[in-house]
Amino acid sequence: MIIYGVTLLSVCTLAGITLGQxxxxxxxxxxxxxxxxxxxxxxxxxxxxxxxxGLIDVKTEQGVxxxxxxxxxxxxxxxxxxxxxxALTGGPMAILAGVTAVACGFALVPMLDRLGKDECxxxxxxxxxx
Amino acid sequence: MYEALLQVxxxxxxxxxxxxxxxxxxxxxxxxxxxxxxRVHGSAxxxxxxxxxxxxxxxxxxxxxxxxxxxxxxxxxLLGGSMLRDFAIVATGFGVNIDELKRAGLSGVIALxxxxxxxxxxxxxxALAFGYTDAVSxxxxxxxxxxYIVGPVxxxxxxxxxxxxxxxxxxxxxxxxxxMVTTPFVAPMIGLNNPRTAVIFGGLMGxxxxxxxxxxxxxxKLVPYGCLTAAFYTALGCLLGPSLxxxxxxxxxx
Numbered sequence: 001m002i003i004y005g006v007t008l009l010s011v012c013t014l015a016g017i018t019l020g021q022x023x024x025x026x027x028x029x030x031x032x033x034x035x036x037x038x039x040x041x042x043x044x045x046x047x048x049x050x051x052x053x054g055l056i057d058v059k060t061e062q063g064v065x066x067x068x069x070x071x072x073x074x075x076x077x078x079x080x081x082x083x084x085x086x087a088l089t090g091g092p093m094a095i096l097a098g099v100t101a102v103a104c105g106f107a108l109v110p111m112l113d114r115l116g117k118d119e120c121x122x123x124x125x126x127x128x129x130x
Numbered sequence: 131m132y133e134a135l136l137q138v139x140x141x142x143x144x145x146x147x148x149x150x151x152x153x154x155x156x157x158x159x160x161x162x163x164x165x166x167x168x169r170v171h172g173s174a175x176x177x178x179x180x181x182x183x184x185x186x187x188x189x190x191x192x193x194x195x196x197x198x199x200x201x202x203x204x205x206x207x208l209l210g211g212s213m214l215r216d217f218a219i220v221a222t223g224f225g226v227n228i229d230e231l232k233r234a235g236l237s238g239v240i241a242l243x244x245x246x247x248x249x250x251x252x253x254x255x256x257a258l259a260f261g262y263t264d265a266v267s268x269x270x271x272x273x274x275x276x277x278y279i280v281g282p283v284x285x286x287x288x289x290x291x292x293x294x295x296x297x298x299x300x301x302x303x304x305x306x307x308x309x310m311v312t313t314p315f316v317a318p319m320i321g322l323n324n325p326r327t328a329v330i331f332g333g334l335m336g337x338x339x340x341x342x343x344x345x346x347x348x349x350x351k352l353v354p355y356g357c358l359t360a361a362f363y364t365a366l367g368c369l370l371g372p373s374l375x376x377x378x379x380x381x382x383x384x
């Protein structure tokens with residue numbers, strides 16, 4: 001049934017966010033520590049476990065897939081509720097700080113990508129050698 | 131007439147949001163196919179339209195929540211709020227390939243640390259250029275460049291003025307919106323087309339709304355990989371901002 005999929009998703013989301021909240025409390029940070037990430041990992045693990053045991057049918061999958069498909073509209077709604085006015089009227093310093101941070105981030109993507117790839121190659125090479 | 135409309139859209143606000151966003155999406159995909167032959171992704175146009183509407187909403191209402199401040203469109207706040215956003219992001223995880231994730235794991239962690247440090251020091255450098263010299267203001271503005279949540283959390287913890295905190299939020303907002311808008315255009319240049327770079331990208335940018343929207347407009351398949359690392363970014367920033375980074379800046383500035 002479709003509701004089983006939605007329930008699986010709900011339980012994983014709640015468990016992940018709760019764990020993130022507890023983690024935040026333990027570390028002493030006023031933020032959720034990776035709640036969404038933990039929830040995602042839970043869903044991936046639960047999904048593959050249930051799949052192996054044949055406990056997920058097409059209908060159950062559809063319950064999760066609907067929400068995964070509704071993701072882009074949700075993001076569009078999220079864009080429509082941003083404080084764009086506040087960002088643009090924050091003054092040249094705020095704008096420049098934001099722009100520089102983003103530029104640095106973009107520039108670092110290919111650098112970090114290369115960094116990890118070399119490691120993969122060398123470990124693969126040693127693996128074939130040994 | 132308007133009264134009646136307002137009553138209905140107020141009572142059925144989420145349904146109104148589905149209708150309005152659905153029409154926006156349809157219009158965006160139509161523009162994408164008709165005027166750019168699909169070269170600019172429909173969702174990228176939809177996100178741009180959303181941001182434009184948010185700007186106009188802020189302009190006319192003077193509020194801080196984009197179109198949500200227009201009573202007719204209050205449901206968009208629910209549809210685009212953190213509850214449904216997180217729910218939908220988690221759902222995208224269902225299609226994740228565990229092996230891809232494992233392979234990118236270490237790079238993701240490095241990206242997280244590098245992302246926070248690079249954003250922070252970019253913010254500090256700009257603040258220095260604009261004449262700020264005290265450690266508290268520098269740290270707060272740098273933290274704002276991390277995300278618009280890390281900025282005020284750090285500022286409040288180390289006792290920054292409300293003016294500086296407002297600046298740090300604005301810097302974070304600019305970052306988040308810029309990531310939403312520019313990611314689909316920059317993606318081909320930086321090789322952002324596979325799960326590995328998506329994990330790195332999520333860790334480097336970190337702003338969950340920016341990463342979520344930017345990847346959605348680039349390739350929806352990459353969304354879970356980027357959002358997974360981005361989920362740890364704000365918390366790590368809140369952890370480092372008022373502690374290590376503040377001590378570092380205070381040590382340098384005296």
